[in-house]
Amino acid sequence: MQAFSNLLEQLYYTSSHNAKAALIIDYLTQTPDPDRGWAIAAIAGTLRFDFFKRNTIKQLILERVDPVLFDMSYEYVGEMSETVAHLWPESEKQDQPLPLLSEIIDQFASASRQSVPSILAGYLNSMDAAQRWALIKLGTRGLRVGVSARSIKQILARYGDKPVEEIERLWHGVAPPYTELLAWLEGKAEAPDISDQITFSPVMLSHPLAIEDVLPWQCKQWQVEHKFDGIRVQLVIQGEDKALFSRNADDISHTFPDLLEQVSGEAVIDGELLVMHDGNVAPFNDLQQRLNKKKPSKKLMQTHPAGLIAYDILKLDNNSLVDLPLSKRRTYLLDWVKEQSSQRIKLSDTLNAESEEALRSLHQHASDDLAVEGLMLKRVDSIYTPGRPKGQWYKWKRDPKLVDAVIMYAQRGHGKRSSYYSDFTFGAWQGEKLLPIGKAYSGFTDEELKKLDNWVRRNSMGRFGPVREVKKELVVEVAFDAVHPSTRHKSGVAMRFPRINRIRWDKPASEADTLDNVMDLIER
Amino acid sequence: MHPQEWMSVEPPGLYCKPADIYIDPMQPVAHAIVTHGHADHARSGHGTVYASDDTIAIMQTRYGEEMAEKTLGLAMGEIKQFGDPDDPVLISLHPAGHILGSCQVRIEYRGKVLVVSGDYKRRPDPTCDLFEVIPCDVFITEATFALPVFTHPPIEHEIDKLLTSVAVFPDRCHLIGAYALGKCQRVILGLRNAGYSKPLYLHGALIKLCDFYQSRGIELGKLIPVSEVEDKKTLTGEIVIAPPSALADRWSRSLPNLRTVMASGWMQIRARARQRLVELPLIISDHCDWPELLQTIAEVNPQEVWVTHGREDALVHQSTKMGYTTKALRLIGYDDEDETG
Numbered sequence: 001m002q003a004f005s006n007l008l009e010q011l012y013y014t015s016s017h018n019a020k021a022a023l024i025i026d027y028l029t030q031t032p033d034p035d036r037g038w039a040i041a042a043i044a045g046t047l048r049f050d051f052f053k054r055n056t057i058k059q060l061i062l063e064r065v066d067p068v069l070f071d072m073s074y075e076y077v078g079e080m081s082e083t084v085a086h087l088w089p090e091s092e093k094q095d096q097p098l099p100l101l102s103e104i105i106d107q108f109a110s111a112s113r114q115s116v117p118s119i120l121a122g123y124l125n126s127m128d129a130a131q132r133w134a135l136i137k138l139g140t141r142g143l144r145v146g147v148s149a150r151s152i153k154q155i156l157a158r159y160g161d162k163p164v165e166e167i168e169r170l171w172h173g174v175a176p177p178y179t180e181l182l183a184w185l186e187g188k189a190e191a192p193d194i195s196d197q198i199t200f201s202p203v204m205l206s207h208p209l210a211i212e213d214v215l216p217w218q219c220k221q222w223q224v225e226h227k228f229d230g231i232r233v234q235l236v237i238q239g240e241d242k243a244l245f246s247r248n249a250d251d252i253s254h255t256f257p258d259l260l261e262q263v264s265g266e267a268v269i270d271g272e273l274l275v276m277h278d279g280n281v282a283p284f285n286d287l288q289q290r291l292n293k294k295k296p297s298k299k300l301m302q303t304h305p306a307g308l309i310a311y312d313i314l315k316l317d318n319n320s321l322v323d324l325p326l327s328k329r330r331t332y333l334l335d336w337v338k339e340q341s342s343q344r345i346k347l348s349d350t351l352n353a354e355s356e357e358a359l360r361s362l363h364q365h366a367s368d369d370l371a372v373e374g375l376m377l378k379r380v381d382s383i384y385t386p387g388r389p390k391g392q393w394y395k396w397k398r399d400p401k402l403v404d405a406v407i408m409y410a411q412r413g414h415g416k417r418s419s420y421y422s423d424f425t426f427g428a429w430q431g432e433k434l435l436p437i438g439k440a441y442s443g444f445t446d447e448e449l450k451k452l453d454n455w456v457r458r459n460s461m462g463r464f465g466p467v468r469e470v471k472k473e474l475v476v477e478v479a480f481d482a483v484h485p486s487t488r489h490k491s492g493v494a495m496r497f498p499r500i501n502r503i504r505w506d507k508p509a510s511e512a513d514t515l516d517n518v519m520d521l522i523e524r
Numbered sequence: 525m526h527p528q529e530w531m532s533v534e535p536p537g538l539y540c541k542p543a544d545i546y547i548d549p550m551q552p553v554a555h556a557i558v559t560h561g562h563a564d565h566a567r568s569g570h571g572t573v574y575a576s577d578d579t580i581a582i583m584q585t586r587y588g589e590e591m592a593e594k595t596l597g598l599a600m601g602e603i604k605q606f607g608d609p610d611d612p613v614l615i616s617l618h619p620a621g622h623i624l625g626s627c628q629v630r631i632e633y634r635g636k637v638l639v640v641s642g643d644y645k646r647r648p649d650p651t652c653d654l655f656e657v658i659p660c661d662v663f664i665t666e667a668t669f670a671l672p673v674f675t676h677p678p679i680e681h682e683i684d685k686l687l688t689s690v691a692v693f694p695d696r697c698h699l700i701g702a703y704a705l706g707k708c709q710r711v712i713l714g715l716r717n718a719g720y721s722k723p724l725y726l727h728g729a730l731i732k733l734c735d736f737y738q739s740r741g742i743e744l745g746k747l748i749p750v751s752e753v754e755d756k757k758t759l760t761g762e763i764v765i766a767p768p769s770a771l772a773d774r775w776s777r778s779l780p781n782l783r784t785v786m787a788s789g790w791m792q793i794r795a796r797a798r799q800r801l802v803e804l805p806l807i808i809s810d811h812c813d814w815p816e817l818l819q820t821i822a823e824v825n826p827q828e829v830w831v832t833h834g835r836e837d838a839l840v841h842q843s844t845k846m847g848y849t850t851k852a853l854r855l856i857g858y859d860d861e862d863e864t865g
Contacts, residue, residue, distance in 0.1 A: 012794060012798070013797065013798070013802070013803045013804070013805070014803065015801055015803070065672065066841075066842075066845075068838075068841050069671070069672050069838055069841065069842065072671060072835070072837055072838045072841075073671050073672060073673045073838075076671055076673070076793075076835065077673055077793055077795075078795060079794075079795065082673075082793070082794055082795075083673060086672075086673035086674075086675070086792070087672055087673060133794075416795060416798065416799070417795075418793070418795035418796075419793065419795065419796065420799075463837075
């Protein structure tokens with residue numbers, strides 16, 4: 001645990017990717033199994049369980065610290081693990097070395113629910129602030145030390161001098177503490193055999209389109225499809241064994257059993273998950289009712305049945321298709337969809353755009369269908385390459401909608417933005433009154449963030465807990481993908497993915513948009 | 525008469541009406557008492573400035589001889605009479621332990637005593653006198669680090685972290701961001717006390733104030749301006765000190781293989797260090813940490829506590845819990861989260 005805590009501390013304060021990689025490789029060289037494998041899992045986010053809940057930590061700290069002071073501290077620090085690490089009362093330093101990382105993991109894994117708080121408190125007592133921080137981050141599986149799941153694979157590839165694609169292929173078939181994988185990387189064993197497992201294959205991603213990317217337009221080179229407004233999923237079927245993965249490889253099968261019932265055969269399908277009524281695709285709002293429900297009720301599955309729009313196929317009857325061009329894969333996909341003969345398994349249609357004008361017109365009208373948020377442009381000769389290869393696939397989202405709104409409240413951000421005021425509630429006019437219509441956390445540069453933060457501090461009128469009310473003077477141009485009627489908000493509208501497009505330092509608040517202007521943007 | 529009758533918060537700052545004098549005013553005023561030389565407390569352009577001799581000298585070093593129409597140096601503890609001679613206000617300055625020349629202000633009027641702490645700390649600091657506990661009716665305290673997450677480690681511990689890093693990374697140039705007045709000299713002395721006798725290299729903005737410290741008998745050892753180093757590559761393995769703003773500035777790009785270090789009380793919060801791309805945070809503060817703020821209130825033991833710039837809420841809460849009548853004074857304009865921490 002000591003070595004792991006040191007590693008996290010160093011990774012946290014290191015900015016360059018190369019230097020981070022060097023630190024991790026050094027750790028892998030110095031640290032024995034199974035500790036190093038657990039560390040990899042913690043960094044890559046593949047630990048399967050939380051050691052303790054955030055609430056458990058909160059209870060423990062509230063037994064030791066004034067709740068008011070805890071709230072103020074948390075609001076200021078912006079991160080639970082660090083707040084607790086600093087606030088935990090320092091006890092007499094014990095000379096005993098900390099247990100191994102693997103011992104701590106085993107202990108939490110086998111602990112009964114009732115005993116978790118006392119085990120945790122025991123460890124926190126014996127640690128210094130940096131170690132407490134590391135343990136809480138580890139135990140709640142939120143490391144955030146600037147090493148992504150993708151870069152950890154690249155680092156492993158570098159460590160073992162193997163192509164990263166090989167690691168990506170194996171990754172979802174191996175589990176922490178990755179003893180076999182590491183042995184293979186070190187040339188001490190064969191590559192792990194994953195042929196009998198249902199695994200997720202890394203997905204191919206698109207780039208946002210700048211129209212010049214595809215000009216002059218040659219329609220024969222491109223497959224044009226709708227970009228559906230659902231969630232990207234991968235369906236893996238091996239006879240009776242079936243699984244549905246999100247694009248981050250989370251297994252979400254249990255949330256959508258009604259979809260898995262509809263499919264059969266042996267295939268890996270790439271597609272969009274949406275709610276469908278008799279073959280009609282419903283907008284994202286409907287799908288939202290189904291997300292994050294661990295066990296959906298029968299009734300919900302009847303009123304909001306899940307369906308799939310299939311757009312690619314990676315594997316059929318045990319044959320990998322990823323090295324075939326898209327045009328070829330599509331013929332296999334057609335066959336597979338036909339075989340399913342389900343109203344809720346649909347093919348993503350290709351669209352005709354013979355000229356640049358036709359393409360632009362398609363883009364303009366794409367969102368006439370509420371379940372569509374733009375176009376996808378894919379090279380017909382693209383092979384299925386995990387990651388985000390250049391020049392192969394493009395997404396062309398519809399143009400965002402814009403309103404000028406007035407900043408009303410601000411709250412400090414978390415993580416990287418801790419202690420900056422970076423979360424803003426903005427409003428539109430209804431007569432003489434401003435009504436809040438949404439919240440935005442993004443869209444501005446770091447430089448603008450500093451200016452906004454400074455503005456909030458200078459123009460603060462009052463506080464409600466962590467929220468600062470500000471003078472109703474600053475106008476921001478808010479961009480958003482769509483706006484829906486909502487009964488949950490006082491203003492009666494809910495925005496989808498609002499972000500701050502521009503800060504209108506120049507514009508007087510009285511000239512911001514009215515709630516009626518916003519209502520007019522609701523699509524029906 | 526209760527101090528709230530004669531002490532108020534006005535747009536320029538804290539104001540004592542019967543003496544017609546402001547304390548650390550943000551805007552030019554006729555009569556000002558300046559507690560210490562940090563730029564957010566000491567502004568130029570006042571009529572008469574009353575301060576310690578060191579603070580006046582620091583202000584003149586920073587703003588030039590013309591920084592005020594008139595200056596009047598007060599010795600620590602010297603009582604000066606203001607206002608109506610038949611109904612006088614008695615004002616004196618007392619050590620605050622913050623930086624060279626820093627002081628608290630004691631104001632006595634019609635039988636009541638109010639003390640303005642200015643910025644202060646309780647740790648021993650070889651560059652200034654130790655904070656003096658002054659009995660009073662109203663104690664106005666700063667609250668820069670007034671949250672229980674702030675507990676400053678001993679400076680020796682932080683200097684040791686720095687020297688370990690210098691030993692582990694001999695091929696890197698350690699660039700320390702430290703505020704030009706106070707922090708810089710404290711870091712230098714910390715290094716000297718730990719036995720580091722090599723020359724230290726300074727950004728141009730730090731030189732005048734270091735010279736001033738040396739002229740006041742504070743021995744800082746051999747200091748070399750970076751601008752005088754012809755081949756910057758020779759700074760590999762050396763320690764350079766610069767104002768915090770220079771860390772990410774073009775200036776620092778001429779230095780070889782940088783390791784960025786920052787000395788500030790804010791460095792306790794990880795994200796603060798990350799936001800500035802600091803690789804080695806040193807928690808060195810010229811303010812009180814949370815336990816010291818509470819200790820000070822208990823030792824001063826006033827009737828009332830007024831809390832100014834910083835995280836007032838937490839200190840108001842805790843001080844009230846300790847049994848003191850406490851309120852927050854909302855003073856605008858002090859940099860509550862800047863580089864002077």
